Structures are given as structure tokens and as C-alpha cells.
Amino acid sequence: MTPAPLRILIADDERPARFGMAKALGQPAYEILQVEDGQAALESLRQGAIDLVFLDLNMPRLDGQGVLRALSGEPCRAEIVVITANDSVAAAVECMRLGAADYITKPYEVERLRGIARRVAHRRELERRIEDLQSDLQGRYVCGALVGASAAMRDLFTELKRAAQCELDVLICGETGTGKELIAREVHRQGPRASGPFVAVNTAAIADSLAESELFGHVRGAFTGAEADRRGVFEQADGGTLFLDEIGDMPLSAQAKILRALQERAIQPVGSSKTVAVDVRVITATHQDLAKAIEEGHFRKDLYYRIRGIELAVPPLRARREDILLLANYFLEQSARNGDAPRRLAAHAADRLLAHQWPGNVRELEQTVKAAAAMAEREEIAVVDLRLPRRDTSDDHDLDLATLVELPLTQAKAQLVADFEKRAITTALERHGGNISAAARQLGIHRQSLQQKLAQLGLDDWQKRP
Numbered sequence: 001m002t003p004a005p006l007r008i009l010i011a012d013d014e015r016p017a018r019f020g021m022a023k024a025l026g027q028p029a030y031e032i033l034q035v036e037d038g039q040a041a042l043e044s045l046r047q048g049a050i051d052l053v054f055l056d057l058n059m060p061r062l063d064g065q066g067v068l069r070a071l072s073g074e075p076c077r078a079e080i081v082v083i084t085a086n087d088s089v090a091a092a093v094e095c096m097r098l099g100a101a102d103y104i105t106k107p108y109e110v111e112r113l114r115g116i117a118r119r120v121a122h123r124r125e126l127e128r129r130i131e132d133l134q135s136d137l138q139g140r141y142v143c144g145a146l147v148g149a150s151a152a153m154r155d156l157f158t159e160l161k162r163a164a165q166c167e168l169d170v171l172i173c174g175e176t177g178t179g180k181e182l183i184a185r186e187v188h189r190q191g192p193r194a195s196g197p198f199v200a201v202n203t204a205a206i207a208d209s210l211a212e213s214e215l216f217g218h219v220r221g222a223f224t225g226a227e228a229d230r231r232g233v234f235e236q237a238d239g240g241t242l243f244l245d246e247i248g249d250m251p252l253s254a255q256a257k258i259l260r261a262l263q264e265r266a267i268q269p270v271g272s273s274k275t276v277a278v279d280v281r282v283i284t285a286t287h288q289d290l291a292k293a294i295e296e297g298h299f300r301k302d303l304y305y306r307i308r309g310i311e312l313a314v315p316p317l318r319a320r321r322e323d324i325l326l327l328a329n330y331f332l333e334q335s336a337r338n339g340d341a342p343r344r345l346a347a348h349a350a351d352r353l354l355a356h357q358w359p360g361n362v363r364e365l366e367q368t369v370k371a372a373a374a375m376a377e378r379e380e381i382a383v384v385d386l387r388l389p390r391r392d393t394s395d396d397h398d399l400d401l402a403t404l405v406e407l408p409l410t411q412a413k414a415q416l417v418a419d420f421e422k423r424a425i426t427t428a429l430e431r432h433g434g435n436i437s438a439a440a441r442q443l444g445i446h447r448q449s450l451q452q453k454l455a456q457l458g459l460d461d462w463q464k465r466p
Helices: 015-025 038-047 064-071 086-097 110-136 151-164 180-190 208-216 252-264 290-295 301-307 321-335 347-355 361-375 409-431 436-443 447-456 460-464
Strands: 006-011 030-035 052-056 079-085 102-106 170-173 198-202 241-245 281-286 310-313
Touching: 006 015, 006 038, 006 110, 015 030, 015 110, 030 038, 038 052, 038 064, 052 064, 052 110, 064 079, 064 086, 079 086, 079 110, 086 102, 102 110, 110 321, 110 347, 151 180, 151 310, 170 180, 180 198, 180 241, 180 281, 208 252, 252 301, 290 301, 321 347, 321 361, 347 361, 409 436, 409 447, 436 447
Parallel strands: 006 030, 006 052, 052 079, 079 102, 170 281, 170 310, 198 241, 241 281
Antiparallel strands: none
């Protein structure tokens, strides 16, 4: 569907001024209306469907300030920009107090006008996208508790459904905050063991001295304080799914103990001479680079190949930016209380969410949006409500234009291209879990060319990943 054109109203009593502004702004994406006095401008605004107004201060019947005072307290979706002579800047500032968004002085620069129009058009497009996302959340882009419309997440949903239908163990890899436990629960929910228990345990939090008891249970009297028999997590998950989270942070001694249980699907409680068979599907998850951990001696290679039946790679949020607003609206709906309509994102707030790098991934986004919904004073969430840092420093590939403009043009252009290539290649590799062939296909280049680029841009580490 073709988006509606941006409707711009030019209110100025001088016909040449209206003509010049309309000519400067004229393009197919804009619909330009013209009026010659403030009363006509007020009537047009009250009829609605105006997106942007360039409002001259000095007009017959009703001046610019009069228009703004008349609109005070009335709903007005238009962004109003006051046009003033250099000697009436104080009056323009008063107009902004009355609700104008900005002011420009005569004679104005044509590019300033066009920049304002582009900014408002961008905001309207964001507002349209936010409205569209409301219907998208009715199930179109939802997989259980998982939400995503990006190609990376659609691919993950497909892989998840296939993995759920078999009995192979699953390894979920992804950064902290990407939703690895939600994926594990969805694999369980969609699989043949859905009626059985789902038992989740953070293996990194298990004390080394208690690992055997936690995993395999113990019998009464097995050690000081063991006053009764206790089933370990393997037995608790019998007939269902055992989710071992953060297995990459598990102590080596505990890794050796768990390997045998995974191989034999049998455990021996501490203090018992009996072996207990367990029927469990094991799903593991980690934020660690296990190949690197194996090289450094922190993770057992035999355990890695045992848990890696099917590997699901979860992309970081920065690699699927098209999901940010979808997720934000999903969290706003979750935050709505007692059947109230969910709060909405202002266009500037949506822009800020899209610009942030999200080092904490979906978890950080969820907390940011829910906190904003709880603390915002108005129904529409503004940028200030998000409480995000003014400038991200988490992404090493951010393009620092302020620095680039200080360089010679040739050098700045080369740096800009290199930074863009680095970001595009890294994003493609993250989206495809480090698969160089798949990333090359997405980028439209040969695998060998991508490998050369990795070396040129100092990204050789990607070629060493599993």
C-alpha cells in the first residue's frame, strides 16, 4: 500500500512567499496547501489531516500567535513551524511556548525547509509503522512467548519447530539477554514431551561441592545435613525436558560428572549404590564461545559434542533491528493494567529505541520499555521516559561523523566505507551464527571474497569460530 503523502500547509499573506516555499518543498511525496491569513489556517487545522504547518507571524484577520492561542487545549496532530523576521525572534520564542515546534527566520535557507519536512515525514512513517505493529502482534509474528518479524527470527522459528519434533539434545547459543530460556521452553512446548515436566537450572550457579547432589540427588545420610532423600534435577525432569542454562560457565569437575549421565541416561544419587535410569531430553544454553573455551581448557570437547545434537543460534537484537519496535509494542501491551489501552511510543522515542545498540539485548529493551510505561507522566511515551544514555559507546563500529569531517575527503570516504563494510559483514555473520557461506550469500558476494574482507577489516576471528 502506498503511504499517504505528507500534507503541508503554508500560511502566509504574501503570495510570492507562498509560491517560493511551495516550489522549494514541491515533490510527489508532499501535498501542499496554501492559505493567505490566520483564520483560514485555523480552519484548515481544525479540519484535521494536516501534518506540517509553516505559519507566518504577521497575517491579516488572525496572526500566528492568535492561531496558536486558538488551538490551545485542542487536539492538533500537525507540527507547527513559525516563520518570522529577524527582528521578531522574541515573538517566535513566545509562539514555541504556545505550542509551536520550531521557528525559522526570513530569509531562510531552502535546505532548512526541506530538512524540517523530511523530519516530519520520517516521524509520520514511524507513527504509521507503530500503528501497523499493533495488528502484527495478533499472532503473525509470535511464536509462543517469542516475538520477531526479521528474517533471522523467522529462520529461527522454522529451525525451532523442526528441532522440537525430534528427540535430539539441543544447544542454544546466544548473548546474554537474547531469550535462550524462552526458546528452550518453546522447544519443549512444541515437542512430544510437552505434557512432561520442564526443569530449568542455572549450572553456573551450582556450587562445586553440591554439584552431584543438585544434579543427581542424594539419599538420607549421604553427607552431613542430608536428613532425607532428595531427587536431583535429572530425576525431576524424567519424562520431560531438562534445561541446563549457562553450561559454558559450569566448573570442569561438574562437566565430567554430567557427561556420563548424558551418555548413559542414568544417574547415581550421592550415597546410593543404585543406578537410576532417566528419560530426559536435555537442552543446554550458553553465551560463551565454546570453541574458544575448549582451546583454553575451560570446557570439555567430549561434552561439547555430546550436547551439540542440534545447535540453535540466537541473533543479538542489534542484528535484527526491524524487531525493536515490534518487541517494544509487545512489552507495552504486557504493561497495560486492568484492561487499559497500552501506552504508545512517540515517534522521537521510537527513533531513540532504533538508534540504541542494546548491549543487554531483548532483556534490556524489555526493562527499558516497561519502566518507561510505569513512570511516564503522559499516555504517549517520550524520549525522556526511556532514560537511555545520550550516545551509545557499546558498538565499536559506530560511525563518528564529527571525527570524519575533520579528515581529508578521500581519507574520510575510505574510513566511512570501511566502517560500513565492517558493520554489514558483522551483522550478516551474527545473523547466520558465524556461517561464512550463508553470510556471503546474504551479502551477495563469493565466500572467498568475504574471507578476504574479514582479513582486510581485522575480523579474522570469525574464521576461527565453529
